[in-house]
Amino acid sequence: MHQVLKSLKHRLPFELKVPDYIRQEFLQESVRKNNFSLKIICGIIFATELFNIARVLFWSRSGLTTRNNQIYFSMYCILILFGVLWLVVRHPLQRAPAGLQWVVQSVTTSLILLWHMVLNTYDLYRDPAAGTTVLTTALLGLSLLIQLPPFYNVAQSAASYLLFRIMMAPLMDAGDRLNLTITFLVGLAVSLAHAHHTCITLKQQKQIVEINTKLQELVQLDPLTGLLNKTAVECWAEQMLQEAEHTEKSKGLTLFLMDLDEFKSINDRYGHPCGDHVLTETAEAMRRAFPHAAALGRVGGDEFAILYDHSLSEAQATDLSHGLLEQLEKIQWENQPLKVRCSIGVCICSKAPCCYQNLYTEADRMLYHAKKNGKCRCCIQQLSCGKNTAPEKNCV
Incomplete structure (x- = not known):
């Protein structure tokens, strides 16, 4: 059996294994559909x-007095019990992990299929001309309605066959065996096509989510630096x-606005490639x-803008600003130091409610003050x- 499944796995025109990156989604979708x-x-x-029970009990002349009717009555009751x-x-199973739900669903459908096989076998023992309508209907119905991962489809179909x-098979002639074999193959093909279609749909949904995420990033990011653009900064703030405002203990907000000093002269002297660098x-x-x-x-x-989701102390803001100035001094172009400098305006909102426009206006005013001085x-x-609750403070 293992060798047959392994051989099928290599010969079929699609993978028998659901890709790992959609396996959980496939399992959840299967559980939903199967429910x-x-x-x-x-x-x-x-x-x-x-209806069959009523037919045995009330419309059969012998009722439950014959062995045959007792067997049919028991079989009908067993299927109803399933x-x-x-x-x-x-209902309690819905709170369980999707994997456990799927296992219970698979066992249930396997028992239903086995029941139809046993009943049809008994029909054939009683009357070799009874046909295989019972099993054929169950095979095609379950293939259309129940979704399993491709590999388990093949395994279940192989075991059932x-x-x-x-x-x-010993009770059927060659033609009936061939017809039922074809039914097994058709049922397997329908099940595999169903699972394959679900995999394709989930892959496409995954790709759409990834594309939307990338597009969202492109909308929010500055293409040159990879930082947030102006609109995104405002939205975040x-x-x-x-x-x-909806937090009892507000942490406030801190906004840094930074502008490069003499950036135009760098562009004029070294060219725009250097400016982009x-x-x-x-x-x-x-x-x-x-x-x-x-x-x-x-x-x-x-x-440029820097946002902190809490209010910094003036000492912290000063230290961070000095750290940025030190980092800018390391910038070089063609192994030559550029002496990049910047001016920084900081607005610290220590308590809500504040609005971004006020923060930006005050930080911009501090930036202008730094440039002017x-x-x-x-x-x-x-x-x-x-x-305003504190005077301006200049940091060289």
């Missing part, structure tokens, strides 16, 4: 077998401020200098509830 399908199957079982047991365990050869290296310097920042962004040509320095302003 619905088993409800339909149970409804058919109850309607059909209750349906009842499934419905009983179905082996049982058929042992139990039923507004979101942080909204979260702070300075901007990308500035982004890297920011990542090193502000490793714990909530967001880093480029909000203009050579203007000699550049290469940091000026800090503290806000509380949108109001």
Whole structure:
């Protein structure tokens, strides 16, 4: 059996194994579909077998007095019991892991298939001309309604066919055996096509999610530096401020605005490739200098923003600014130091509610103040509830 399955795995035009990256989604989708399908199957079982029980009890002349009717009556009751047991365990089973749910579903469908095989075998023992309608209907119905991973489809079909050869084939002529063999193959093909289609759908859904994620990143990121763009910085800040308003112990917010000093002269002297290099290296310097920042962004040509989701002390803001200045001094072009400098404006909102526009206005005012007073320095302003509470502080 193992060799047959291994041979099939290499010869079939598609993989018998669900790819790892969609395996959990495939399992969950199978459980969802099978839950619905088993409800339909149970409804058919109850309607059909209750009719058969009534036929044995009330419309048969011998009732339960004959051995034959007793066997049929017992078989009908057993199938109804399978349906009842499934419905009983179905609701508590929904809280179990998807893997366990799938195992119970697989066992249930295997028992239903086995029941039809046993009943059809008994029919053939009683009357060799009875045909295989019972098993054929079950095979095609379960193939259409129940979804299994491809490899388990092949394994279950192979095991079922082996049982058929042992139990039923000796009672059938060559034509009937061939017809039922074809039915097994058709059922297997339908099941595999069903599972293959689900895999393709899940792969496409995964790809769409990944594409949307990448597109979202492209919308939010500055293409040159990889930092957030101006709109994304504003959105992040507004979101942080909204979260702070709904928190009892607000942590505030800190916004750094940084502008490169004499950036135009660098462009004029070394060319725009050098200017782009300075901007990308500035982004890297920011990542090193502000490793714990909530967001880093480029909000203009050579203007950058750094967001912290809590209020820093003036000493902390000063130390971080000095760290950035030190990182910028390391930037070189063609092994030559460029002496890149920057001016920094900082606005610290120590308590909600604050709005981003106020933060940005104050940080920009501090940046202007730093530029006006000699550049290469940091000026800090503290806000509380949108109001100034501390004087400006210059840091060289």
